[in-house]
Amino acid sequence: MATFKTVSIASIHVGERARPIDEDHAAAIAASMMDRGLINPLTVRSTPAANGGKTPLTLVAGGHRLRAAELNGWEEIDVIVVSADAVEAQLIELSENIYRNELTPLDRALFVLKFREVYEEKFGKIARGGDRKSKDTGCPLIFAPGRELSQQVQERLGFGPTTYKKVTRIGQKITPALRAAVRGTPAENDQKELLKLAKLPADDQGRVAASLREGADLKTIWGWLKPKVQLNADALQDETYNKIVALLAKADETTVRRVLDHIVDMRGASSLEAAE
Numbered sequence: 138m139a140t141f142k143t144v145s146i147a148s149i150h151v152g153e154r155a156r157p158i159d160e161d162h163a164a165a166i167a168a169s170m171m172d173r174g175l176i177n178p179l180t181v182r183s184t185p186a187a188n189g190g191k192t193p194l195t196l197v198a199g200g201h202r203l204r205a206a207e208l209n210g211w212e213e214i215d216v217i218v219v220s221a222d223a224v225e226a227q228l229i230e231l232s233e234n235i236y237r238n239e240l241t242p243l244d245r246a247l248f249v250l251k252f253r254e255v256y257e258e259k260f261g262k263i264a265r266g267g268d269r270k271s272k273d274t275g276c277p278l279i280f281a282p283g284r285e286l287s288q289q290v291q292e293r294l295g296f297g298p299t300t301y302k303k304v305t306r307i308g309q310k311i312t313p314a315l316r317a318a319v320r321g322t323p324a325e326n327d328q329k330e331l332l333k334l335a336k337l338p339a340d341d342q343g344r345v346a347a348s349l350r351e352g353a354d355l356k357t358i359w360g361w362l363k364p365k366v367q368l369n370a371d372a373l374q375d376e377t378y379n380k381i382v383a384l385l386a387k388a389d390e391t392t393v394r395r396v397l398d399h400i401v402d403m404r405g406a407s408s409l410e411a412a413e
Contacts, residue, residue, distance in 0.1 A: 140218045141178065146206060149181060149216075150192035158204050167205035178215040179203055194218065242328040243307065243319060250308030303332060310335035311342065318346035324355050337362075 179199035184192070196203060197219065206214045296304070311319075311334055324330040334345065341362060348358050385393060 141215070142218060143213050143215050144181075144194060146203070146212060146214050148192055148194050149179070149203065149214075150184060150195045151200065151203065152195060158200055160204075163201045163204040164208060166201050167208040170202070170205050171209055175202065175206070175215055177202070178217050181216045181218055182220070183218060241325045242304070242331055243311075243316065243325045246304040246307035246311075246331070247316070249301070249304045253305075303328065306335050307331045312339055312346070315342045315346040315349075318349040322349060322355065330355060333359075 177199070179202055180197040181194040182197050184195040194216065203214065307328070311331065315334060319325050319331070319334070324334070334342065337345065345355075345358055345362070348361075349355070385396065388396070
């Protein structure tokens with residue numbers, strides 16, 4: 138159940154957030170809100186005992202909008218009060234953040250990963266095919282029970298299965314050290330590069346992270362990591378033949394005869410006749 142209210146900003150408690158406030162982004166929202174008003178109300182939950190009753194509401198989603206209202210000097214703001222405990226509130230916050238257009242591909246992947254972790258910690262892991270081993274979630278705001286988690290996330294966030302697999306791969310496979318090193322580089326906004334990094338073994342990811350911290354660009358690093366091309370059998374034989382021909386061109390008649398005699402001894406006369 139959810140209710141719409143206009144409440145005092147001072148009555149809203151802001152706890153630890155999954156996404157820190159970007160002051161520049163909040164300032165831009167503040168300018169928009171000054172011109173157009175608040176289009177999307179904040180989402181809060183009832184916490185009557187918070188701060189000794191001074192903040193009976195706790196922010197669930199809308200941290201940048203709340204900060205924007207403060208920058209504008211507003212004393213009241215519109216909210217939707219939802220029935221949710223702390224974990225369910227965190228799931229709502231994460232789902233809203235994942236859907237934000239301004240998120241980098243790296244952050245979106247990490248939010249999806251965190252969403253999975255929080256959900257499974259509360260409601261239990263969901264096996265493939267929807268064989269849920271935990272009790273009914275009791276969380277109608279988020280999911281219907283008995284659905285595979287990946288499908289639930291896709292439907293909740295508007296992801297297709299391909300997008301879901303990509304963001305999950307980035308979130309799960311890139312090491313924390315490499316995530317930190319990628320911050321502030323072009324790769325943070327490049328999903329294709331992030332997927333390439335996610336395929337690297339942990340040792341190589343460690344080397345990439347160290348190189349990025351030392352100021353190397355990713356293009357140069359890929360050159361260091363690029364494996365040597367392995368010639369296939371036919372290409373190797375072609376290369377060998379060309380080298381032999383080049384050497385024979387420098388040899389005199391006596392040396393050529395010695396080579397032919399060697400071939401006869403090594404392969405037998407029949408091999409030589411077949412070659413002719």
